[in-house]
Amino acid sequence: MELQEAIVKRRTIRDFSEQKINPDIINKALLAGLKAPSYNHLKQWYFILVSDREKRIALIHTEKMIESVTEELEESLKDFDNLSKQMYLDAIPKQKRMMLSAPELLVVVYKPKTQIADSTRIYDLNCLASVWCCIENILLSLAEDSVFGVTFIPQNTKAVKEVLNIPPELEVAAIIPFGYKANNATLIPQKEVRLEDRLFMNRWTKENPI
Numbered sequence: 129m130e131l132q133e134a135i136v137k138r139r140t141i142r143d144f145s146e147q148k149i150n151p152d153i154i155n156k157a158l159l160a161g162l163k164a165p166s167y168n169h170l171k172q173w174y175f176i177l178v179s180d181r182e183k184r185i186a187l188i189h190t191e192k193m194i195e196s197v198t199e200e201l202e203e204s205l206k207d208f209d210n211l212s213k214q215m216y217l218d219a220i221p222k223q224k225r226m227m228l229s230a231p232e233l234l235v236v237v238y239k240p241k242t243q244i245a246d247s248t249r250i251y252d253l254n255c256l257a258s259v260w261c262c263i264e265n266i267l268l269s270l271a272e273d274s275v276f277g278v279t280f281i282p283q284n285t286k287a288v289k290e291v292l293n294i295p296p297e298l299e300v301a302a303i304i305p306f307g308y309k310a311n312n313a314t315l316i317p318q319k320e321v322r323l324e325d326r327l328f329m330n331r332w333t334k335e336n337p338i
């Protein structure tokens with residue numbers, strides 16, 4: 129498959145079939161991750177595949193997760209545009225289920241140079257930026273093999289680190305449930321962005337950024 133095809137094919141999926149994934153597909157994706165550009169040429173990225181159900185249950189208990197649309201959720205989304213609202217109304221009640229039921233659950237860990245709480249400049253976040261280059265390579269490689277994931281960003285990374293025995297000097301970038309699409313998987317339309325609205329030549333020329 130051409131790279132452009134994988135880029136277009138990659139989508140966030142939160143409803144998975146039970147079909148197992150060949151370990152070669154997973155290893156290929158993680159190796160693709162390790163090919164990403166990296167701050168300091170260091171690639172201080174680590175992967176934990178969590179298959180143990182008890183550990184997955186402990187992970188979902190690190191934060192509050194709702195399983196149906198509540199009035200409070202609807203109220204919190206009232207000023208969102210329709211597409212974002214549609215996405216959150218679908219996604220938020222699925223967070224717990226996707227973590228428990230995805231055939232694979234990947235935790236991506238990295239070594240920050242500056243702890244997030246101490247970061248004051250974009251430069252301090254270079255390690256976070258490069259681990260996300262790694263994550264995108266993984267997602268594109270999986271998409272090439274018709275495997276899809278969802279990047280869940282835990283709110284309580286300290287608790288996640290405790291559950292998984294991750295050393296204090298490392299940080300969690302994302303938890304990624306992934307697998308083949310369920311037959312009835314929801315696909316929220318992607319936001320259409322026109323390049324001509326976002327591209328400038330030589331200097332910024334728009335009055336009101338969208």
Ligand SMILES: Cc1cc2nc3c(=O)[nH]c(=O)nc-3n(C[C@H](O)[C@H](O)[C@H](O)COP(=O)(O)O)c2cc1C
Pocket residue numbers: 138139140141142215219220223278279280281318
């Ligand atoms: C940094 C980042 C954080 C995200 N966090 C979550 C999350 O916590 N839970 C979730 O279900 N999806 C999460 N997503 C997925 C987005 O909702 C999704 O990428 C977006 O709706 C666009 O859909 P697409 O990936 O199919 O293009 C996250 C994506 C990114 C890039």
